[in-house]
Amino acid sequence: MALIPTTILTGFLGAGKTTLLNRILQEPHGFRIAVIENEFGPENIDNEILVQDSSEQIIEMNNGCICCTVRGDLIVGLTALAARRDAGELQFDRLVIETTGLANPGPVAQTFFIDDAVASQYVLDAVITVVDAKHAMGQLDEHEEAQRQIGFADRILISKSDLVTEDAMQQLTARIRRINPRAAIGNSAFGLTPIADILDIRGFNLNDKLDIDPAFLSQEEDHNHDHDCDDHAGHDHHHPGHTDDIKAFVFKSLRAFDTARLDDFLGGIVQVYGPRMLRYKGVLVMDGADRKVLFQGVHQIMGSDVGARWGETEKRESKLVFIGKNLPEEIFIHGLEQCLV
Known part of the structure; x- marks a missing residue:
């Protein structure tokens, strides 16, 4: 059934x-x-x-x-x-x-x-x-x-x-x-x-698209964040006084990930920061793979799946979003950078 x-x-x-x-x-x-x-x-x-x-x-x-x-x-x-x-x-x-x-x-x-x-x-x-x-x-x-x-x-x-x-x-x-x-x-x-x-929107299912607001992504430089402006980290320059514990940040890179290093890193941060990681989701470019790798998680529960093939004219770019409470963005970004080939 x-x-x-x-x-x-x-x-x-x-x-x-x-x-x-x-x-x-x-x-x-x-x-x-x-x-x-x-x-x-x-x-x-x-x-x-x-x-x-x-x-x-x-x-x-x-x-x-x-x-x-x-x-x-x-x-x-x-x-x-x-x-x-x-x-x-x-x-x-x-x-x-x-x-x-x-x-x-x-x-x-x-x-x-x-x-x-x-x-x-x-x-x-x-x-x-x-x-x-x-x-x-x-x-x-x-x-x-x-x-x-x-x-x-x-x-x-x-x-x-x-x-x-x-x-x-x-x-x-x-x-x-x-x-x-x-x-x-x-x-x-x-x-x-x-x-x-409301129904059948497949919001929690792994899919080939990473549903992130385009305006949000436009603030990022490949996988390097613009640390001169912390708007994407939840600090509101236009409306002071609203700094929330729950914030989001994005990692992007045109370089492929090394599978073993990425598995080790993600496993480690989930063990350490899992209770504070509300939602995380990504579309990944893996070294030597012609298909997208899709991953997502809730707290310490994390899973991945193989997606569609990368199109011949499609831009091969990893995109990951992390949403959590007081997550150390620099540690995440630096760690992910170390997993690239």
Whole structure:
């Protein structure tokens, strides 16, 4: 049976996750969606979405969606849900996990890689983060969780944009891009977001493209960073006072990597800095290889795959992005440079 594509829906308290989830469940998209609500409060999902029934964990909705509330271990919940699907008790082809507003989505994402039973049934499609335009700047200043939620995201949806000025939106968007340059940014006014921007976007899957904002990459010089300007490291010269712990940086090089040296270096930094490395992803040029090597990771969990052949006229260039908390950029850059042939 095909793997179940899974979307992690996150965002800080009040950002509009439940509004967006309600929209997903009501949309006539033809998908049969299961929902795991990872909430610690007494209410699992707003009454407008679920008809609460304390005697059942699984609730089938009128539009064919199935909602599962799991208060115990996530792995147990995921495997039990898959078992009921395999037994024919439930019918669903997508899973959405809505995290609590104070959650760090990292451990949720890791679940899909560290547990064989989960990995044999599910594939993580994307982490979607909803950001409250009205309150996000203050939340990012005060709460590391808000920074982490943006740092882990494959796609960011800004809600309540109608409540702020255009200048405030530009400042927020610029700050988000400094924290996470690879995530696409869209709008989620009242949850009105196209389903194609939420489901089956393959944001977490390895692919031939490194989804980094072109404007962000244009600030870089091959694999040498411009250390006279630290904008790409999260220091905002235009709007002082917003220096975030979660930051991103990019490594680029036209020279190929030596496989053994790169494996040793990446293995070492993951051991040392893994807990602080939220997301990292890259397309690599390897010495003697005519195909791209694709790699990505979450914290200490890292994997790679062989991609398509380099085109005859295609520019062979390695591109890597690292998003994490207080990562020593110079150590990473210098180490990667030592792995080049």
